[in-house]
Amino acid sequence: MIVIRYFIVILFFSYFFGCSSSDPVIKKNKIKLGDYSYIMSDSSGLQLANGNLKIDYYKGNEISGTYTVMKDTALKFDGQETMKDGPFSGNYNDSLSLAFFNLNPKIADANIFIFATDYTDSLKGSWYYSTFRGKKSGGLFSAKRLK
DSSP: OHHHHHHHHHHHHHHHHHSSOOSOOOOOOOOOOEEEEEEEEETTOOEEEEEEEEEEEEETTEEEEEEOOEEOTTOOOTTGGGOOSEEEEEEEETTTTEEEEESOTTOSSEEEEEEEEEOSSEEEEEEEEEETTEEEEEEEEEEEEOO
16 A cells, blocks of 8 residues: 555656756847947957947848947057948847847958847947958957947
């Protein structure tokens, strides 16, 4: 009789815990259209440039918009000559909350690329300057959504 009770208890627990899923729930974000105030810095945190980034198109996984840039003329960094107010293009992976921006979509060999994680009201990640010969420099990127 005791063996049957233990068997029923074990059967209940194995069914109860065996039917639960061990896969994590994936939270899907949708990047917000609108204005972001961004800062680009070197790897030590020294601010190199800042400005506004306006995401005005998001369909499928494609994003695009425009950006403005303010640079400190006393600070020199690789890629600053290619950063001019204008359009950007990119991609967004909503299941991973990752954004990719190309700040020079019409140029093939002198691009500033940004990879950032979407935290609903901000973006945080890194940037790098790429030329025909590969990566030249990079650093940190952060953007705060403007209300």
